[in-house]
Amino acid sequence: MLIANIPLLPERASEQAAQVDYLFYFISGVTGAGTILVFVLLAYLCTVHRRKREGEQTPRILGSHKLEIFWSAIPLVLFLVMFAWGVVVFDQGYAVPADAPEVFVVGKQWMWKMQHPNGVREINELHLLVNQPVKITLISEDVIHSFGVPAFRDKIDLLPGRYVTTWYHPNKAGRYQLYCDQLCGVGHSQMIGWIHVMEKDEYDAWLNGKRTETLGPTDGSLAWEGRKLFLKLQCISCHNQKGRAPVLEGLYGSTVPLRDGSSVVVNENYIRESILKPLAKVHQGWEPIMPTFAGQLEDKHLNLSEEEALIRLIAFIKTLGPGQTPTPNEKFPPPIGAPTDPSKLPDGGKK
Ligand code: HEC
Numbered sequence: 001m002l003i004a005n006i007p008l009l010p011e012r013a014s015e016q017a018a019q020v021d022y023l024f025y026f027i028s029g030v031t032g033a034g035t036i037l038v039f040v041l042l043a044y045l046c047t048v049h050r051r052k053r054e055g056e057q058t059p060r061i062l063g064s065h066k067l068e069i070f071w072s073a074i075p076l077v078l079f080l081v082m083f084a085w086g087v088v089v090f091d092q093g094y095a096v097p098a099d100a101p102e103v104f105v106v107g108k109q110w111m112w113k114m115q116h117p118n119g120v121r122e123i124n125e126l127h128l129l130v131n132q133p134v135k136i137t138l139i140s141e142d143v144i145h146s147f148g149v150p151a152f153r154d155k156i157d158l159l160p161g162r163y164v165t166t167w168y169h170p171n172k173a174g175r176y177q178l179y180c181d182q183l184c185g186v187g188h189s190q191m192i193g194w195i196h197v198m199e200k201d202e203y204d205a206w207l208n209g210k211r212t213e214t215l216g217p218t219d220g221s222l223a224w225e226g227r228k229l230f231l232k233l234q235c236i237s238c239h240n241q242k243g244r245a246p247v248l249e250g251l252y253g254s255t256v257p258l259r260d261g262s263s264v265v266v267n268e269n270y271i272r273e274s275i276l277k278p279l280a281k282v283h284q285g286w287e288p289i290m291p292t293f294a295g296q297l298e299d300k301h302l303n304l305s306e307e308e309a310l311i312r313l314i315a316f317i318k319t320l321g322p323g324q325t326p327t328p329n330e331k332f333p334p335p336i337g338a339p340t341d342p343s344k345l346p347d348g349g350k351k
């Protein structure tokens with residue numbers, strides 16, 4: 001469509017972008033035409049009905065129902081079209097395809113930290129595969145930020161303490177700007193970065209290179225790193241088959257009955273809350289014995305913040321299927337560079 005190529009807008013690099021643009025053109029067109037109509041009529045009527053001679057009286061006009069209905073109904077229809085069309089486009093922006101790989105983004109003053117499913121981490125840059133829908137789950141470590149990619153016509157606010165989700169279907173290789181779209185402090189204007197959308201070969205080469213460059217021999221996928229944390233933090237001492245705490249297999253997406261008689265569907269936010277505030281929602285039939293892990297998840301040696309550690313634990317718990325709970329006494333070699341100081345462990349290294 002010719003009109004969609006007017007270079008007033010940023011480049012379009014996702015399936016969503018064209019949809020947003022067509023709606024934008026429609027709204028601009030209708031309101032623009034409305035404005036022009038009003039001003040043309042104003043000029044015309046002022047000229048035609050100007051006072052033509054001294055002492056001329058204005059006729060008394062008592063209104064017209066036909067006219068009123070006419071100028072109420074037409075805008076109503078136009079606005080309803082905008083509304084319905086907007087709902088459809090908005091809805092598409094949230095309907096994440098079920099099989100899309102998930103990238104986690106943590107925003108903080110003033111940088112973006114990305115974690116890919118295979119464990120690769122990036123800062124202020126996000127490499128994506130062209131024509132591959134990708135789910136993006138985001139959280140903030142401090143204040144409200146907004147992850148805005150004009151070329152995808154998508155931006156989403158990051159909130160402290162709560163995961164939010166969006167998705168992209170990049171359809172054009174290239175390099176696109178990433179902005180923080182929410183004034184978030186003095187360094188706000190530096191909270192920018194790049195989205196690289198790559199062809200398959202290029203992307204695989206990048207991913208492999210990045211993996212060998214940044215990941216140690218024992219480092220694995222996000223879920224695997226979460227498994228290591230699960231063992232290291234001794235979650236396994238309760239969450240095993242022995243019955244002190246619920247086994248977490250198949251937890252994600254299930255419905256958990258709570259003590260107070262209500263129930264929740266398990267999502268990322270529930271798991272996060274269960275780890276940081278275990279008493280906020282207690283699983284019915286279990287004792288509230290789980291200690292809070294708030295303040296214990298950060299790992300300065302691995303340069304891993306609390307939110308990033310939580311993301312790993314969640315990635316692990318999400319993929320935990322029947323029979324996959326590690327055995328409680330499983331030994332794990334600490335990854336290279338991991339803290340060896342036992343007092344850093346939640347049980348103070350008593351075990
Ligand atoms: C001292 C024993 C204990 C330890 C250690 C422990 N938990 Fe728990 N956890 C429990 C109990 C008991 C429950 C169920 C009662 C409740 O909801 O608080 C629970 C609930 C949960 C839930 C919610 C599950 C559900 O069915 O509602 C999650 C998720 C969870 N724990 C994760 C963890 C993680 C991750 C760790 C390690 C960082 C951990 N737990 C360490 C005892 C423990």
Ligand SMILES: [Cu+2]
Pocket residue numbers: 107110144145146180181182183184188191
């Ligand atoms: Cu910001």
